[in-house]
Amino acid sequence: MENRCEEMRDKLLCLLGDDGFVSGERLANDLRVSRTAVWKQIESLRKLGYEIESVKNKGYRLVSRPDVPIPEEIISGLDTQIVGRGVVYFKALSSTNVYARKLVDDGVAEGTVVVADVQHRGRGRKDRTWFSPEDGLWFSVILSPGIPPQRGMMLTMVASVSVVQAMRDVTGLSPVIKWPNDVLIDGKKVCGVLTELDAEMDRINYSIVGIGVNVNNRLDEGLYEKATTLLEEFGSKVSRVQLLRCILKRFDENYLRLMEGDYGFIRDKWVSMSNIVDRKVLVRDDDKTIQGIVSGVDEDGCLILKTDSGTQRIFSGDVEYL
Amino acid sequence: MENRCEEMRDKLLCLLGDDGFVSGERLANDLRVSRTAVWKQIESLRKLGYEIESVKNKGYRLVSRPDVPIPEEIISGLDTQIVGRGVVYFKALSSTNVYARKLVDDGVAEGTVVVADVQHRGRGRKDRTWFSPEDGLWFSVILSPGIPPQRGMMLTMVASVSVVQAMRDVTGLSPVIKWPNDVLIDGKKVCGVLTELDAEMDRINYSIVGIGVNVNNRLDEGLYEKATTLLEEFGSKVSRVQLLRCILKRFDENYLRLMEGDYGFIRDKWVSMSNIVDRKVLVRDDDKTIQGIVSGVDEDGCLILKTDSGTQRIFSGDVEYL
Numbered sequence: 001m002e003n004r005c006e007e008m009r010d011k012l013l014c015l016l017g018d019d020g021f022v023s024g025e026r027l028a029n030d031l032r033v034s035r036t037a038v039w040k041q042i043e044s045l046r047k048l049g050y051e052i053e054s055v056k057n058k059g060y061r062l063v064s065r066p067d068v069p070i071p072e073e074i075i076s077g078l079d080t081q082i083v084g085r086g087v088v089y090f091k092a093l094s095s096t097n098v099y100a101r102k103l104v105d106d107g108v109a110e111g112t113v114v115v116a117d118v119q120h121r122g123r124g125r126k127d128r129t130w131f132s133p134e135d136g137l138w139f140s141v142i143l144s145p146g147i148p149p150q151r152g153m154m155l156t157m158v159a160s161v162s163v164v165q166a167m168r169d170v171t172g173l174s175p176v177i178k179w180p181n182d183v184l185i186d187g188k189k190v191c192g193v194l195t196e197l198d199a200e201m202d203r204i205n206y207s208i209v210g211i212g213v214n215v216n217n218r219l220d221e222g223l224y225e226k227a228t229t230l231l232e233e234f235g236s237k238v239s240r241v242q243l244l245r246c247i248l249k250r251f252d253e254n255y256l257r258l259m260e261g262d263y264g265f266i267r268d269k270w271v272s273m274s275n276i277v278d279r280k281v282l283v284r285d286d287d288k289t290i291q292g293i294v295s296g297v298d299e300d301g302c303l304i305l306k307t308d309s310g311t312q313r314i315f316s317g318d319v320e321y322l
Numbered sequence: 323m324e325n326r327c328e329e330m331r332d333k334l335l336c337l338l339g340d341d342g343f344v345s346g347e348r349l350a351n352d353l354r355v356s357r358t359a360v361w362k363q364i365e366s367l368r369k370l371g372y373e374i375e376s377v378k379n380k381g382y383r384l385v386s387r388p389d390v391p392i393p394e395e396i397i398s399g400l401d402t403q404i405v406g407r408g409v410v411y412f413k414a415l416s417s418t419n420v421y422a423r424k425l426v427d428d429g430v431a432e433g434t435v436v437v438a439d440v441q442h443r444g445r446g447r448k449d450r451t452w453f454s455p456e457d458g459l460w461f462s463v464i465l466s467p468g469i470p471p472q473r474g475m476m477l478t479m480v481a482s483v484s485v486v487q488a489m490r491d492v493t494g495l496s497p498v499i500k501w502p503n504d505v506l507i508d509g510k511k512v513c514g515v516l517t518e519l520d521a522e523m524d525r526i527n528y529s530i531v532g533i534g535v536n537v538n539n540r541l542d543e544g545l546y547e548k549a550t551t552l553l554e555e556f557g558s559k560v561s562r563v564q565l566l567r568c569i570l571k572r573f574d575e576n577y578l579r580l581m582e583g584d585y586g587f588i589r590d591k592w593v594s595m596s597n598i599v600d601r602k603v604l605v606r607d608d609d610k611t612i613q614g615i616v617s618g619v620d621e622d623g624c625l626i627l628k629t630d631s632g633t634q635r636i637f638s639g640d641v642e643y644l
Binding site: 149 | 520
């Protein structure tokens, strides 16, 4: 029933288009429903945030679309092969990653995206809290890449690269990637990625890639020095719908490259968007620290660090530039 | 209630010891229960397969223990730090790996072992069926190693090395490890390992290491050319209880080495027990094949293969010796 409604709303939005009035009679004819049914759907669209003018003898006119990442706005004309083939939207969830896992257990298709306006228990790496209030973009992508778990970090790289590309496309800003999972603007965090894997020894069964972007939202108190929003950096509101569509489009392109086995392409893109190579860094991991100069990033996503005691591969940690 | 029974049976077994009669009165006194309660526990032990003689005016005598991997037989005096701290036994399960995952969701402690006499849906790598009838050893170990997922294959290596050590200890046989997850005797498979991971990008949350050993069981029809049993190779029945205890003991030792970060130790042990280095091999992975000479195994568990087009790291596949 819910699906039929969504389908009808989708068609109705298509018919309304973006210019001029369409008569209620024509809408009813094209949708093969009564004029009362058309009116009900118009009302339900208004509740979702669509502004629709209605004038006697002229009909209905779509004035503006809501900036809410509902499936109607995200999927229509998205034209991707895998990522975003399905979108599930909630006003609020505890965590989009947790919900996405449930969907996997229910057998949902690869590429399905779970998006929520608010996360009550948004998480970052190592169980850190991720503040996820209204007007940000909090979503998870369900993937079943079948690549070895050693290559799992590549999924985080695909996500980060796609976010940077989309931010450039939509705002013209030039974000920078920070190993292992952050996107920064002017040194402040604007996006984080949390990739989770379920794997056998030699292949990933499925992966949930969670992406949080500070778009037009407020930040948690005390985070203003370390984090920023696109609103802050761009100077005016950024459309969450446009940004999400763009991220999904780029994600799809990059993910397909990865599925072709082109790890080098993703790694090189990632390196070109990061500023880590040749930098002197301190890496903290739990109670250990290690210092050195980054000579590169390998195709497993590990940092290659030149230290006083030789070259080391770094799998995890928090990086501080020295 | 079930736990209290197990605890009392455990104490009763200790009191009975392995030599001579112990009077019902003394058992009742030491256990602080009635003589009727002692008798009930004796009956429940008999049902589990313990042979217990009872003679008027002398009391009870433990004649023999069952060769069934019940917690009473496995845990008592095992003296490990992590692996085998808890044992959950079933006469039959669909799959010990699947059940172990459920236990993780219920918050069970690291090191808990799930063992079943029969698996109705035992699985190997890539969803292959693993035939698991009576008299074999089918179990899973729950671990939360906190190592990076790139290093997940090391858990399989720890398992394989421990199995080989235990087989040597118990039978004197000298099995050989075949990459990535098999243990062979005279070229025939006697054990397989199925490691599953749940991970974030930079650390494994938990892992289920499933181990299947052909001990005294029959083999699936058509497998006689490719597989064997310890019974077949050793020439007489091998105690499943003794073997499992020995594997868990070895597993604990090797796992602790891994937790200290000593990947090299595990890798070198593994290499010394395999016969793959310097061998000419063909590796099949899905529809691809690759041929070369194995120059080593790295600390991520990958095969290093010298091919005509250079050196390659192999993450997965089935190996055929040429």
